[in-house]
């Protein structure tokens with residue numbers, strides 16, 4: 001049984017089509033078919049970063065709570081150094097789920113990390 005960790009947006013990239021287009025080029029999702037949306041989203045790399053080692057989350061949260069640029073940087077570095085690497089292509093999960101623009105829970109099929117993601121979409125149908 002894999003450990004259950006609280007995963008943040010930083011753990012995997014969020015899957016929201018608005019993130020992959022510029023402000024001036026806002027994508028009108030209603031004009032995309034499901035296939036077009038999947039094609040577009042597949043081009044964004046979303047790799048599982050793997051579970052954090054025990055105790056790392058607390059230290060990272062402490063650093064983040066301090067809030068200075070140095071502490072935030074230190075938290076990012078500690079996060080990166082505290083991961084058991086996974087690398088699973090999370091598009092395999094995210095793009096097979098509903099494309100409804102809603103938040104969903106996921107479990108990485110490779111390492112068992114759980115979290116939530118915001119689905120791309122919605123698309124008609």
Ligand SMILES: [Zn+2]
Pocket residue numbers: 048049050051086087088108109110111112113
């Ligand atoms: Zn994983």
